[in-house]
Amino acid sequence: MKALLLIDIQNDFLPGGALAVADGDEIVPIVNRWMSEFEFVVATQDWHPADHGSFVSQHAANHVGEIIRLDGLDQIVWPDHCVQGSQGAEFASGLNVQGIHHVVQKGTDRLIDSYSGFFDNARRKATNLEAYLRNHDVDELHVMGLATDYCVKFTVLDALDLGFKVTLHTEGIRGVELNAGDCALAIEEMKSAGALMTQEITK
Ligand code: VGL
Ligand code: ZN
Secondary structure (H helix, E strand, O other): OEEEEEEOOEHHHOOOOOOOOOOHHHHHHHHHHHHOOOOEEEEEEEOEOOOOOOEHHHOOOOOOOOEEEEOOEEEEOEOOOOEOOOHHHOEOOOOOHHHOOEEEEEOOOOOOOOOOOOEOOOOOOEOOHHHHHHHOOOOEEEEEEEOHHHHHHHHHHHHHHOOOEEEEEEEEEEOOOOOOOHHHHHHHHHHHOOOEEOOOOOO
């Protein structure tokens, strides 16, 4: 069984949001069109407490983009974003939320970030994403969302590692690109790990 997996399509990752991804809003109509083609649509939400350890507000001496240590792991300092219950954490205003069957929230522990929809960054804990997909006999994922070079990449790599067949919809992803070339690199990494790529399908 196939499922559409939507990664972090939230207001804070859209232009005007706290951690805006350039042209992130362009994917919303593309995602909406694809939704009706899938029996299962699962979406992740980045869902941080207000004092999350990745937030620049918690590290007055550091700048956004700097790497710090957080509970034993390297951690990029991000602008405060996707705070639980805030408007920025809600799904993108134009997204067809009625078409989503299950939501997985991640990044809820203030001491550990979680780019992947499956596990936190140290794999200390799993979300219920894998169990949900297996319970619904899903073995094939079609992935779209934000951001190519972080949450999309780590979700896809974990999915492949867990044995799912993965197709990345390149028309439905956009990235942060802290450094020029990050998105191209991320796409290469996902491809080498076994993800199939759609070309610029316009649907
Ligand atoms: C993300 C940075 C921090 C993402 C989430 O959704 O790609 N990136 N938190
Ligand atoms: Zn985050």
